[in-house]
Amino acid sequence: MNDSLYLLLATAVMFGVTYTLRGFSFMAFGNGRKTPEAILYVGRVISPAVIAVMIVYCLKGTSFHAPLYGGAEAAAIGVCILLHRLFHNPLLSIATSTAVYMVMVQNWGSLP
Amino acid sequence: MRFTRKCLWASFQASLPVLLGYLAMGFAAGVLLTSRTGLGCLWGFLTSATSISGALQFILVDLFCNQTPLFTVALVTLSLNLRYAVYGLPLLERWKGLPLPLKLYMILTLTDETFALEVANQVPEGEDSLTYCFQIAALDHLYWIMGVVSGCAAGAVLPFNSKGIDFAMTALFIVILQDQMKVRLNRLPALLGGVSGLIGLALYPQNMLIPAIAILLTALFALRHSLEEATHE
Incomplete structure (x- = not known):
């Protein structure tokens, strides 16, 4: 496969997957559809929890x-x-x- | 959306730690890309502008070098970035009033750090919160591109010893968590996150994020009753 074509396609794949993940909750629960209670609950508690996971992740090379x-x-x-x-x-x-x-x-x- | 100088200044101030972290991390990733693949600033720009993702920016150097099959590229990206699938949740309600093009752009720029700043939402009294968050997203996006592209330009020759500068990222998360811990309700979720992270790390040292987040979600649902009761007290 052509080198630049491969690089372009690989970049597009990474973009496509990452964008879809980031937009997932908006596509699944947006547009006036009623957001399930369980999802709202996770939304309330996940932020400090994920930040704590990220700290462990940052320090994993210690x-x-x-x-x-x-x-x-x-x-x-x-x-x-x-x-x-x-x-x-x-x-x-x-x-x-x-x-x-x-x-x-x-x-x-x-x-x- | 209402753009004022005061609001822009507040967004910039809030984004300063990310400026440090992204320039440092992006620079390192850019140097790595150029020194190993010979690809220049154009590819640094294309990759950093489209998937603003720290871990991926480092991994893609390997993927590019080996001409890894596209399916594998997709799978690696999915596993590295799966956590983003839940990042929209706390923002669903707040972003309802956003015009579609802006919403699409803010989805593109929803990184760990931008997410944290948007959830913290330290908008000054009387200013528009969506404008504030949009500006943070755009600034962070710009910092990341600047970091990666300047790293590519610097190539293999480093003007100074930057070893250890990526600790800025760790420090940013610590400071964010420290602020969140002032709210009592955040303490148990943060503890669960830390413990899940350690378990994930013990199980899969090379790819700890997916097991860590899976354990975390399980724990959050297992303890839902007591956590929600605390909310209503």
Whole structure:
């Protein structure tokens, strides 16, 4: 198969599947159709739950068997939570904790 | 829809953490794409603009390299992004008044981070919430494209050591969750999410999201009675 044609088709497939998934709940339950109670319930509770899943997902690469044994993650998360508690400024908490993390993994982390 | 300078500024401020996260993640994905496949900014733009999806943007480098069959591409995309199928639910009612073209665009841009900001909906007093959310969606979309395309342009040569910069993404989710935990009712669902995530990770380290979300939905329905009672207290 032609190279660019393949790339174009693959890009279209990824777009089609992703878009359909994102639009799924609107297609299935939109247009004035009465939304089932169970769906509304999931809608109310799913957001904090999925965010928690995403945090686990983000941290899944943490290595406990090589330096820093998860120390960089623990320190950066601690800094993030503490700063956000004190100042309620998302950007400050995120930038500072990311800087802490970068300094730690670049200077004391194991080589990739 | 009502566009004001104050509302645009509020959307921009809310989207700043996503700016950091998307530029960093997108940049890394762009560098990877160009250095491994030799494809330039055009392909970075096409892929990032159409499926705004972090994990997929990294995986597609492998898929492109191997000329993976399109059916497999579809299956990988489906399993990576299945969680999006429930993201519309909290927004169904609120988006009812949106004109169709805008609604279609906001479906396109419904990423994890944009979803979180739209659900949080920290719109300033007196401003239009749909305008606020639309602006966040468009800004996040733009950040992601900028990140990926600039990564492609930078190619394999990095001007500085950016190792670890993707922690910005983790920090963003932590901050969002921390704010949500102030609402008592969010605490049990968040705990269930965390536990489901860990179980999913233990079961399928390479693809934890589908088992994690399946377990999560099961748990949410199993505990529906007590969670709904808490709502009515």
